[in-house]
Amino acid sequence: MAERTVENHGHGEHPSYLQHHFDTAEQQFTSGKLGMWLFLATEVLLFAGLFCAYAVYRGSHPEIFIYAHHFLDKNLGALNTVILLSSSLTMAWAVRAAQLDQRKLSAALLALTLLGGCGFLSVKYVEYSHKIRDGLLWGTKYAPTHGAHGATAPGHEAAGQAAHQAPAPVVDPHAAEAQAAVAATRPGAIGPDGVPVPRTFAPDPVVQSQAAALDLPASLSVEPSLIKIAPAGPEGVVQPETIKDSLIRDPAAAPKNVHIFFGIYYLMTGLHGIHVVLGMGAIAWVLRKTVRGEFGSAYYTPVDLVGLYWHLVDLIWIFLFPLLYLIH
């Protein structure tokens, strides 16, 4: 070992990419890889803190998570999953191209991966800006503006959706329960057993003031005929969207401390988003070096290591997507 070091100490003995403190290119490659994996392990543990916060709060307050996830757009979340998975493929392919000396292909694939990162962040921007507009923020900043989408009465919105969706809307049991519990406290609504309570004609001041705020007659506050309970049993197909807006825009239906969900949501997706940005920076750096022709079959370690980082970002999103968007 010592003999070799002395022997190899002269410059020009080794390729330019091989650092002095490594004996061989392979040793350098495997050391770099091990270092990257150790870093990725610390990344897993960094996110572990947030996953822990999520698990503990969801364990003690499932109702917050069930309520609040209706605010998240499942389709946008799924779209971002597809974008990240595809960009992982282009990244893995870019590494392969670098290994096979296909420099132009590797550069193109890295650029495509970068584009995937841009796409992900764009979708994230749309999601965040919707939430900021609706006041769905963390902690004391949580101040939802009800009726932000079109400012119609809850009953109206459900009616519009019901008309679009034939056959009769089947309703999320959780949502229906919450709605029924809220509605039961008002005159003219349905009782907890789902049977309409005869409407009393004395106007409820609360309902009146709410309706006044929405510029609608008080009688529109709840439309009992629109609430249909899903068939019981595991066969019942659940479509939360049919009641989503009417539930969400009803301030009384919200459980306490919904801001906790959004605190966790912003921390998890925000930290992940920062990782996407950093990953894109690393990919841009590797792309530049690829275009300059610094990588090939003999030396492609940076491409490989940046790829590992990008796949980890993908890996974390694989868990964030069902945990935040697909709560049941």
Add this chain to the structure above:
Amino acid sequence: MASHASHDHASGHVVPLWLLFAVLGVLLALTWMTVAATWFDLGKLNIYVAMVIAGVKATLVALYFMHLRWDRPFNGLVLLVSLILLVLFLGFAMRDGKAYDPSRIPGYAPGIQRAP
């Protein structure tokens, strides 16, 4: 130099292209599955179904996109150790969250605390 070159090729496994695309196909199918699973009310099982699907997806990414299948086993061990620590952390924290009698420690365990 010659020995360097031969080592270089030995250290990095080149993944066949069809395999990369096959893995992506499976990952997208599993993504559809995890969305489709929310159409069914399985009670407490829903979260487990979602986590099992996510676990399979993560395993595929780690094995094929991250080369762990052909990599030195020690790198996989590093990831595995971090996951074991994660499970320990989450497991103890979650058990702890349910371990208090709310009437004895006011203000604790808010999830099972009753309204005053």
